[in-house]
Amino acid sequence: MTTPRTTEGKILLIFYGLFGCAGAFLFFNLFLERIITFLAFILRTIHLRELRRKGLLDDGGRRNSQSSTDDDSLDSWKPSVYWVMLILFLGAVVIACCASAMYQPNERWSYFETVYFCFVAFATIGFGDYVVSQRATDRYDDVHWYRFGNFVFLVVGCCFIYSLFNVTSIVIKQLLNWIIKKLDCRCCYRPKPRARRNAITPGHINKSKGGGGGAGAGGGAPDLTDVDSNYDSEGSRRGSSEMISMRDFLQANKISLAMMQKQLYETAQRGAFRQSDGGGFQGGVGPLAILNRKLGQEDV
Template identity: 70%
Template sequence: MTTPRTIGGKVVLIFYGFFGCAGAILFFNLFLERIITFLAYILRAIHIRDMKRKGLISETKNNKGRRPSQTSDDDQLDAWKPSVYWVMLILLLGASIVALCASAVYQPVEEWTYFEAIYFCFVTFATIGFGDYVVSQRESYANVDLYRFANFIFIVIGCCCIYSLFNVTSIVIKQVLNWMLRKLNCRCRVQRPNPGRRNAITPGHLTKGGKAPTVTVTDVDGDSDSEYRRNSGEMISMKDFLQANKISLAMMQKELYETAQRGHSHKREGGLQGGVGPMAILNRKLGQEDHFDSGV
């Protein structure tokens, strides 16, 4: 195993590793975007074929070469995105195939067991790199150049597949965490028993001194004794309360509307947000249906 021994070599490694790791992350992100785009194209073609088979999309065209319902069909297809679970399954199968093929090569050449070869593939492809199993450490190999080239290809493809699989799996983990948070939030909400509807709004200065008397409120339109009641400190009618708090009620209504809009936005995004890097790529390319809401 080649490692730097001098101070100059270690300094060079720091700078080279900094830009090299940044370039590797860029390469992995580009691979992630390309493979997700490719899988989305394939799954979209399968989805369109399935919809045509079920008769949901018309295949007949008019004289202008356009389908009668082309606008609605195009809008429906543009809004459709492949499920993150299908993409995760395909990436899992791809990474497994690469690992199995690489293990079939490593087992006879390195004289490992097949499980040791599988273990080496996972540790290497996931960039964990314990170093307990390392290839190309023997003194001589048959066809060493071909073996090292195949090793390079296996590691690059395996790392790309595992990196993409990890990022897609993080979406599923995010959905599980959001589902757990929603369940915990529902459990923390305690419904207090309703003692009964009160028909009076008591002024604040009466609640400090003691228990406020319960007085029946007058009709909203009947304001003949509202001034008397307000001056006597007994109660304030609903009509006077609303007139005195028009600005506060308008602000409250605006805040409630904005809160509802933010709630809908968080529900669409899935709770935990990911707008930078691979999470942004996955959020843009994949449909993240939260099936945990339906008990799956």
């Protein structure tokens, strides 16, 4: 197998691999976008032909007035991810079969071994247990054309498998979202409220007002509506010349902390789990974002 042996060659491979792999990923993403666009055009053409056959669309491409269903709207129509995955799978199988027909007589492997090599090579797994064009016992026939065909099959096969893997990730995301919805999972932990001392109104004042009306008796959250009526921003009572103790003064200064705690709790309740999102995996980065945009899977 061709590998760098000298120190200079290994250093060159590091820099070459850095930019080469980045360029390869860019090429795969461009291929993914083009092949998905092409498949969407084909599936849209089939969809239009089916609408014309049902009489829901005229020959000029305009919808008939008698059909007003939203399901057949062409503006919001997107190709099915399952059809795209099936077409990419069949394309990858055809490429693997054609490559196996070339590898089998030249490498003298069994047909199963050639199909196994195609999957490992196209998926860029690269175990190295099967390597083409490395026999040293006898010479290959037309070795240059054979290596050129190997290059073509590897590039095309990697593009198809790469696209198939990304489309399959959409299906896996749909399956996981369906499982999460069925299990009714929640991603946030909501502890049960415990009985605690009211940080707004001192405890002995609550007791003097009638006993079990405060948080110490009822266990509820602090009532922030009585803040302005009891204390001002400096902690002294309004309309009263009565001196308060240091204990009451320190507890009154906890008003800002209690208000911040309430705001954080309300924010957590709004943002921790949204019913509209279903609690599943949303969004996408890189190739997944391309597929979400092309196949209309943003809200899956």
